[in-house]
Amino acid sequence: MKTDMEVKNDVERELAWDPVINSAGIGVEVRDRVVTLAGHLDSYVEKLAARKAAQRFEGVKGVVVELDVRLPDKDKRTDEEIAEAAREMLQWHTGLDENAVKLSVEKGCLTLCGEVGWGFQMKAAEKAVTSLRGVMAVVNQITVRGRPTPIDIADRIAEALERHALKEARRIVVSIDDGTVTLRGKMGSFAEKSISCNSAWSAPGVRMVIDQLSVGD
Known part of the structure; x- marks a missing residue:
């Protein structure tokens, strides 16, 4: 079993290796194999990537994310611009009915709602809008339409x-x-x-x- 220090070193190296992440903005602490990430990042995508990087190691019991997103000026967008881009992404996604998912944006936080036929469609809608410029967070409130559940x-x-x-x-x-x-x-x-x-x-x-x-x- 790896010690907390060994886990910490592994996570720090993984964060530095991942090209999506600017690891200079992240501090890593490990206690009883629970990893805590703290600091500031330039995008929501980086925040998600950092969490996934910390979860990749066998023996990690949990990951606490205390990372703030601070967008650089070049990536800042108005809520209206984010909403328009998100609608277009959802409309172009082949796995979704373009009218099934509704959205709203407040201070860069994008909320998805509506009803779809499959669980994977709910997750696909979230993934489609996560990497848009200006997005600070994504809240997925989409529900899945009821359908008969096979007994097996x-x-x-x-x-x-x-x-x-x-x-x-x-x-x-x-x-x-x-x-x-x-x-x-x-x-x-x-x-x-x-x-x-x-x-x-x-x-x-x-x-x-x-x-x-x-x-x-």
């Missing part, structure tokens, strides 16, 4: 987890309640945890995924 959905998810999430799949308990999937168990890394959640979101009939998976030995 737990088995389907388990099979998907075995295909993608590997040896840890058999350690996951899947429960279903009216289209809401709850995942419980212990994973070896955040990467496996992410694959497990994405597999659940891709199943037919899923409207919500509750992630109660822990990471650790």
Whole structure:
């Protein structure tokens, strides 16, 4: 098992290696294998990338993000400009009905709402607008339309987890309640945890995924 100092060194090197991130603006602290990132970054995309970088290491139990986004002048946009660009991105996305998702912007915080047919569409809408200039944060309030849930959905998810999430799949308990999937168990890394959640979101009939998976030995 790595010590907190070894985890800290790994995370710092990963942040410095990732070309999306300006690691000079990030301080890293680790206590009991919980990583805390603090500082200032130039974009929301950097903030998300920093969080993912810290989650990539086996043994990291959690990541606390205390990073502020401070846009440089060249990237600042009015709320109206952000809203217009976001609408265009959603309209051009082939996986979405252009009228299904509504949006609002306040002080650079972009909120998505509306109703879609699949869980993966909800996540795709968020991803489509995350990297726009001027965006300080994205709040996803999109809901997934109710649809019949196959009685064998737990088995389907388990099979998907075995295909993608590997040896840890058999350690996951899947429960279903009216289209809401709850995942419980212990994973070896955040990467496996992410694959497990994405597999659940891709199943037919899923409207919500509750992630109660822990990471650790």
